[in-house]
Amino acid sequence: MARTAAPRIALATYDPGPRVNHDRDLPVLVEALREAGADAVALRWDDPAADWAGHDLVVIRSTWDYSWRAAEFVAWAEKTGEATRLANPAEVVRWNTDKRYIGDLARAGVPVVPTDYLAPGDPVRLPEAHEYVVKPTSGAGARFAARYTPDQRETATAHVERMRAEGLTAMVQPFVASIDTEGERALQFFGGRLLHASRKGAVLAPGTAYDAEKTAHPDLVPWTPTEAELAVAERALAAVPGRPELLYARVDLVTGADGQPCVMELELVEPNLFLWLHPASLPRVVEAILTAATTG
Numbered sequence: 029m030a031r032t033a034a035p036r037i038a039l040a041t042y043d044p045g046p047r048v049n050h051d052r053d054l055p056v057l058v059e060a061l062r063e064a065g066a067d068a069v070a071l072r073w074d075d076p077a078a079d080w081a082g083h084d085l086v087v088i089r090s091t092w093d094y095s096w097r098a099a100e101f102v103a104w105a106e107k108t109g110e111a112t113r114l115a116n117p118a119e120v121v122r123w124n125t126d127k128r129y130i131g132d133l134a135r136a137g138v139p140v141v142p143t144d145y146l147a148p149g150d151p152v153r154l155p156e157a158h159e160y161v162v163k164p165t166s167g168a169g170a171r172f173a174a175r176y177t178p179d180q181r182e183t184a185t186a187h188v189e190r191m192r193a194e195g196l197t198a199m200v201q202p203f204v205a206s207i208d209t210e211g212e213r214a215l216q217f218f219g220g221r222l223l224h225a226s227r228k229g230a231v232l233a234p235g236t237a238y239d240a241e242k243t244a245h246p247d248l249v250p251w252t253p254t255e256a257e258l259a260v261a262e263r264a265l266a267a268v269p270g271r272p273e274l275l276y277a278r279v280d281l282v283t284g285a286d287g288q289p290c291v292m293e294l295e296l297v298e299p300n301l302f303l304w305l306h307p308a309s310l311p312r313v314v315e316a317i318l319t320a321a322t323t324g
């Protein structure tokens with residue numbers, strides 16, 4: 029009987045340079061995939077020597093340096109998606125790397141944090157009656173995000189202009205006050221089902237400069253999602269244009285001004301899985317990746 033070759037799976041990560049790779053899931057996942065019989069490797073997405081076509085499946089995992097190279101990254105995803113199977117698919121990457129997707133979700137009726145977009149050249153509109161957040165449409169790890177009170181208009185305007193000078197569009201949102209007490213809930217989906225959920229603390233402290241380095245997921249603890257949170261997360265996933273097949277997704281929710289959950293971020297590109305916090309989830313992740321590599 030012919031022996032089936034081990035599925036070849038590449039996990040795409042980033043180049044940490046002289047620092048350690050912050051992706052704690054990565055070594056655990058590579059090891060578990062190998063134990064399950066796969067030929068699994070972690071590769072830098074921008075490694076010019078990487079043979080993406082030589083893999084049955086490329087899973088985007090921790091390409092965490094893409095947010096200031098978004099166009100290059102989307103081009104890589106499109107090329108890789110033509111050469112082999114890419115999860116999530118390139119069209120999802122294209123849509124989800126630009127946070128104007130929050131506007132698309134809002135138009136589809138999904139509750140989201142209210143968002144105003146300031147493209148280069150737009151007049152700078154900033155709230156005058158309440159605290160607000162300014163952040164870029166291409167961002168991760170709270171990079172270039174800061175919160176302001178109305179009397180900080182000058183600093184906030186400089187922040188907007190600094191981003192727009194780099195060609196970025198700025199987003200302005202009311203500061204979601206509940207985050208300081210209730211935090212943010214991250215509902216993680218894998219292989220089409222809820223995998224696990226976590227709660228994290230607030231990232232933006234008053235007065236922290238936009239270019240300061242922040243802790244992206246502070247005080248993380250396991251969380252049991254409420255019915256309302258699950259319903260909003262599922263509505264967000266159902267609103268992804270073209271309803272593509274998603275290997276993984278993370279929906280970050282906060283409690284909005286109406287007391288109901290709303291979407292802060294829909295992370296379909298490179299969500300941290302927090303497997304170190306949810307070790308029991310590992311077998312399901314491995315199984316879903318193997319299934320994606322060997323079927324369809």
Ligand SMILES: Nc1ncnc2c1ncn2[C@@H]1O[C@H](COP(=O)(O)OP(=O)(O)O)[C@@H](O)[C@H]1O
Binds near residue numbers: 203
């Ligand atoms: N409107 C907001 N109100 C309160 N906190 C916010 C708001 N927008 C962002 N933050 C804080 O900044 C963090 C990063 O923002 P987010 O939109 O999730 O971008 P990313 O995680 O891609 O950098 C959030 O996890 C949250 O703690």
Ligand SMILES: [Mg+2]
Binds near residue numbers: 169170280293
């Ligand atoms: Mg986030």
